[in-house]
Amino acid sequence: MSLPSHLTIEIVTPDRAIVHETVDEARLPGAEGYLGVLPGHTPLLVKLQVGEIWFRRGNETTWLHAAFGFAEILPDRIRILARTAERADEIDLERAEAAATRARERLASTTSDVDFERARIALLKSLSRLQVARRIGMRSAGKR
Amino acid sequence: MPSLIDLRRRIRAVKSTEQITKAMKTVAASKLRRAQDRIVGARPFAQLMQRVLSDLAARTGAAAAHPLLAPPAAPDAPFLLFVVTADKGLCGSFNSNLIREAASFAVTAGREVAMGLVGRKGRDFFVRRGVDIRFQMVNLFNDLRYSHAEAMAETAIEQYTSGAASGVSVLYNEFKSVLQQQVVVDQVLPIPALEAVEEEAEAVSADYLFEPPAGQIFSDLLPHHVETQFFRALLESAAAEHAARMTAMDAATRNAGEMIDGLTLHMNKVRQAAITRELIEVVSGAEAL
Structure with a gap:
């Protein structure tokens, strides 16, 4: 059986379809750890957690922030259903930083009326956003 | 004289x-265009969700045991009807059609009907009539978000699984065309049998591995399915509202x-x-x- 040479990656959220591209390689934040996907991957249905989605086409790499969802992986395509997903250049750094600070404060507080689970998720999301946003910062710095 | x-x-x-x-008509027309774009934008997500779900349902026979698919725990409990009206008037018979339909639903249902009211117009109407209200949300259509649908789904699921409601439906105006809006009722819970979507050629290879196991993914996915259904109802209603206002x-x-x-x-x-x-x-x- 010949293996496909490329992957088609589709990322959709309830609001819009974000990505529809042909790529060589991708990495997803699976529920039980990051997983890399190459063309010819065995069919897999995986739950996603908060984290970064990365994919590469030739030398061109793209990072996205994604939170909660599912990915359907077939030998020649990846379909991702995400609750939220943002391209690195769409991320508002200041907002993400403010959210991270707020979430840390809430986690650090000792009163019992805090919803710790929500704060924890908020922190995870904002950290992931920051990480993704910094990736493109790093890359453009490297080019110079 | x-x-x-x-x-x-x-x-x-x-x-x-x-x-x-004239100004209101122009505004409604431009808002309608945006609302239509959102419906189109939400479609791939819903379709993919539906496909994955029916695929999973076929694969995991145990799926039928899931509480969201099973018949109600308390068949005598009231039926929960979500009514999606607009926040504003000046849109012809948009709201009155809905309210009339909701009232007649309550009469013909043959059992008690509780309501979940979305949109100011419906809320204002039914609050004064002493209806059993389980959920309400107003002022959302200016900035409609997925989280609104999540809130609705959360209440619906909670009411259904706790036995406080024997079923959940959503009543809203469906956007047929600019000139035509149609009041429809969609059953939400128990989730109607997931009919197998016509299988594409790739289904041959789709002998998946699952991470985490299939049963767990399935039960994680079902609440999201409920959310997308509510979200679709909200989007349709928003588009229909603008169309109705434009015509009016x-x-x-x-x-x-x-x-x-x-x-x-x-x-x-x-x-x-x-x-x-x-x-x-x-x-x-x-x-x-």
Whole structure:
């Protein structure tokens, strides 16, 4: 059986379809750890957690922030259903930083009326956003 | 007979009303376009969700045991009906159709009906009528988000699984076309049997591995399915509302135009009559000399 040479990656959220591209390689934040996907991957249905989605086409790499969802992986395509997903250049750094600070404060507080689970998720999301946003910062710095 | 001044005043009033309705029509038209784009944008997500779910349902026989698919725990509990109305009026029969339909649903359902009210108009109507209200949300259509659907789904699932409701449906205006909105009822819970979507060619290879196991993914996915259904209802309703308002305001603008024409004609007649009368007075005054 010949293996496909490329992957088609589709990322959709309830609001819009974000990505529809042909790529060589991708990495997803699976529920039980990051997983890399190459063309010819065995069919897999995986739950996603908060984290970064990365994919590469030739030398061109793209990072996205994604939170909660599912990915359907077939030998020649990846379909991702995400609750939220943002391209690195769409991320508002200041907002993400403010959210991270707020979430840390809430986690650090000792009163019992805090919803710790929500704060924890908020922190995870904002950290992931920051990480993704910094990736493109790093890359453009490297080019110079 | 109204005086000239009165007529002029009325014409001016109708004219400014006409301007307002014309502006509202333009605004509704541009909002409608955006709402339609959102419906189109939400479609891939819902389709993919549906496909994965029916695929999973076929694969995991244990799926039927899931509480969201199973018949109600308490069959005698009230039926929960979500009614999606608009936040604002001035959109023709949009809201009254919905409210009438909701009221007749309550009569024909054959069991008690509790309500989940989304949108100010429906809320205001039913709150005053002592209906059993389990959920309400207003002022959301200006900035409609997925989290609104999540809130609805959370209540629906909680009510259904706890036995407080024997079923959940959502009543909303479906966007058929700009001229046509249709009131529809969609059953949400228990989730209607997931009919297998026509399988594509790739299904041959789709012998998946699962991470985490299939059963768990399935039960994680079902609440999201409920959310997407509510989200779709909200988006449809938003588009239908703008379409209804556009049509209503178009009709209003046309009526105002006709009214102005009629009033102008009348005013000219009155003015002419006054001039003729004055002339007669002058002439007969001259003759008397």
